[in-house]
Amino acid sequence: MNKKFLTLIVSIFILITAVYFIFKPAKKDESVVFWTLQMSDFSEYINGVISNFEAKNPDIKIKWIDVPFSEGEKRTLASVMSDNPPDLVNLNPDFSSTLAHKGTLYEIPQNKLTQFNKEILNSTKINGKHFLIPWYATSAVTIYNKELFNKTGIAVPKKYSQLASDAKIIKDKTGAFITLPNITENDTMLKILNKYGCSGSDVISSDSCVEVFDLFKNLYTSGLIPKETITMTLQEALEKYMSENIALINAGANYLNMIKENAPSTYKVTDVAPQIKGELGQNDFSLMNFVIPLRAKHKEKALKFVLFLTNYENQLELAKLTNILAVNDKTLDNDFYKKYSNGDLQGKARVISAAQLSQIEPSFKTRKNQKDINNYVNYAVQDILLNKSTSKNIIKKLSENMNALSR
Numbered sequence: 001m002n003k004k005f006l007t008l009i010v011s012i013f014i015l016i017t018a019v020y021f022i023f024k025p026a027k028k029d030e031s032v033v034f035w036t037l038q039m040s041d042f043s044e045y046i047n048g049v050i051s052n053f054e055a056k057n058p059d060i061k062i063k064w065i066d067v068p069f070s071e072g073e074k075r076t077l078a079s080v081m082s083d084n085p086p087d088l089v090n091l092n093p094d095f096s097s098t099l100a101h102k103g104t105l106y107e108i109p110q111n112k113l114t115q116f117n118k119e120i121l122n123s124t125k126i127n128g129k130h131f132l133i134p135w136y137a138t139s140a141v142t143i144y145n146k147e148l149f150n151k152t153g154i155a156v157p158k159k160y161s162q163l164a165s166d167a168k169i170i171k172d173k174t175g176a177f178i179t180l181p182n183i184t185e186n187d188t189m190l191k192i193l194n195k196y197g198c199s200g201s202d203v204i205s206s207d208s209c210v211e212v213f214d215l216f217k218n219l220y221t222s223g224l225i226p227k228e229t230i231t232m233t234l235q236e237a238l239e240k241y242m243s244e245n246i247a248l249i250n251a252g253a254n255y256l257n258m259i260k261e262n263a264p265s266t267y268k269v270t271d272v273a274p275q276i277k278g279e280l281g282q283n284d285f286s287l288m289n290f291v292i293p294l295r296a297k298h299k300e301k302a303l304k305f306v307l308f309l310t311n312y313e314n315q316l317e318l319a320k321l322t323n324i325l326a327v328n329d330k331t332l333d334n335d336f337y338k339k340y341s342n343g344d345l346q347g348k349a350r351v352i353s354a355a356q357l358s359q360i361e362p363s364f365k366t367r368k369n370q371k372d373i374n375n376y377v378n379y380a381v382q383d384i385l386l387n388k389s390t391s392k393n394i395i396k397k398l399s400e401n402m403n404a405l406s407r
Contacts, residue, residue: 031063032298032305033086035076037288038069045321053308060301080104085293087302093124094187094374096132096291097366105131106292106299115311117329120287123363132289133306134327136318139285139356140275141349143241143255144248147269148174156248156273160192163276164215167224170247177246180226180237183216184378187364188234194364195278201402205395212278213384213391220385230385242266250275252286253349254323272349274356283356284364287327325354332357369405376401 039046043066050062065086067075073095079085080099091099099105108130113121116134124132144156152173157163167178183189193199198209219225226246228236238255240246242263249255253272260267275283290306292299308314315326316334323346326332337354340347367373380398384391 030298031061032088032301033063033065034088034302034305035086036064036066036090037072038066039090040066042318042321045318049309049314053305056308057304060305062305080293080295083295084297085295087292087296087298088306089291089293090135091289091291093132093287093289093366094370096289097126097368097370099291100126100131101368104294106294106296107131108133108292108303112303112307115307115329116327117332117357119357119360119363120285120327122361123365124287124289125365131291133291133303133310135288135290135310136315136322136324137285137287137327137357138252138254138323138325139283139353139360140250140252141352141356142248142273142275143251143259143349144271144273145176145241145244145266145269146271148176148244148247157276158274159277159279160195160212160215164219167219168222171224174247176244177224177226177240179248179250180229180232180240180246181216181250182229182232182234182237184230184381185233187370187374187377189377189381190374191284191364192278194284194362195280195282197280197362199364201399201406204402205392205399210391210395213381213395216381217384217387217391221387230382252323253346253353256346256349257323267345270345272345272352274352280362281359282362283360285325285357285360323350325350325357367406372405373402376405 036046046064050064054061072091076089076091076095076099081104096105110130113130113133120134120137121130124130124134142156148170149156152169154166154169157166163178170176170178181188183192190199193204193209193212196209196212198204198206198212203209216225220229226232226240234249234251237246237249238251238258241249242259244266256267256270256272259270277283292302296302310328312328312330315328315331316336318324319326319331319336326337331337332354337351340351376398380394383389383394388394
C-alpha cells in the first residue's frame with residue numbers, strides 16, 4: 001500500500017474520531033438528585049447514609065444538594081415547574097400541601113409507607129392521598145421555672161383554661177407573667193384552636209370557638225400576659241423565659257440547650273412537663289418531610305432512597321445526633337425514646353415528646369393557601385387583643401376570608 005495513501009487514511013480516521021468526540025452528545029447524569037434544607041451541619045451523617053445506600057444499590061447514585069432554608073420554597077417552586085426538577089425535596093407540610101394542590105407532586109402508594117407512625121401519616125394526607133414522606137418531627141413540651149411555681153404552691157397547668165386561671169396567682173406572687181404565647185406567629189393560634197376542634201372555617205365563628213380567642217383577650221387586657229404578645233415570636237419568648245420574666249413556654253426540647261448555654265442559672269431551676277392541651281386532649285406537633293415532584297426523572301429510585309433514609313437504623317442515628325423525634329414506628333419504640341436517667345432534663349423532654357405522638361389526632365391539617373389562612377388568623381388575633389371590634393364580628397369576617405381561600 002502506498003505510504004502517502006496510508007498516511008491519508010490514518011489522518012482521516014483521526015479526524016473522524018476527533019469530530020465524534022467533539023460532537024458526541026453529553027452523557028446524561030442519571031443520579032437521583034436529593035435536596036435538603038440547611039442540613040450541612042450533619043453532612044457526615046447524610047454522606048454516610050448515601051454511601052451505605054449506594055453500596056447496597058450499586059445501580060443507583062445519589063447526588064446531594066443542601067439548600068439554604070431561606071431559599072427552599074423559591075427554588076423548589078421554580079424547579080418543580082421545570083422539566084428537570086430534583087427527584088427528592090425536603091420541605092415543610094404547609095408548602096408541600098400548596099404544591100400538592102397545584103398538581104405538581106407524585107402520589108406515594110400507601111403500601112410503601114408502612115414503616116411510619118400511623119397518626120403522623122394520617123395527618124399528612126391531602127384529599128385522602130399521600131404526597132408527603134415524613135422525615136422527622138418535634139412536639140413541644142412545657143418548659144417551666146420550678147422556683148416560680150414553688151412560690152405560688154400551684155402545679156404547672158395542663159390545659160389552657162387552667163393557665164388562664166393561674167395567671168393572676170403567678171403575677172401576684174412572683175411578679176412574673178405566666179407565659180408569653182406567640183399566638184400571632186405562623187400557625188400557632190390555629191394549632192391551639194385545633195385542640196378545641198375550632199380550626200376549620202365552618203366552626204371557627206361558633207360561640208365555643210370565640211371563647212378560645214377571648215381567653216387570650218382577657219389575659220391580655222387584664223395585663224396578665226405581656227403587651228409584646230401581640231407581635232413576639234417564640235424565640236423572643238425564650239429570651240423572656242431565660243431572664244425569668246415569664247414562668248413557662250411551650251417549645252421543643254431543643255430549646256433546653258439554648259437555656260443551658262445562655263442562662264445556666266435559669267436552667268438549674270427548669271423542669272419539663274407535657275404540653276398544654278385544649279378540651280379535646282390531643283397534642284400538636286411539627287413535621288419536616290420529603291416530596292417527589294411529578295416531573296422527576298427517577299421517582300421509584302428516589303422513593304427507594306428516602307425509605308432507606310427513614311428506616312429504623314438511620315432514624316435512630318439521626319435522633320441521637322439531634323433533638324428531633326423519629327417518625328419511624330420501630331425507632332420510636334426504642335429505649336432512646338422510652339427511658340432517661342435521673343437529672344437528664346433533655347432525656348426527660350425527649351421521652352415526653354415521643355409519647356405525645358401517640359395522641360395527636362385529630363391533628364391540625366394544612367389546607368390550600370395555608371400561608372394566607374395563617375396571616376388572616378394572625379391579623380384577627382391582633383385585632384381581638386387590641387379590642388378593635390367585638391371578637392364575634394372579627395371572627396365572622398375571618399371565617400368569610402378562610403372560606404374564600406378554600407374555594
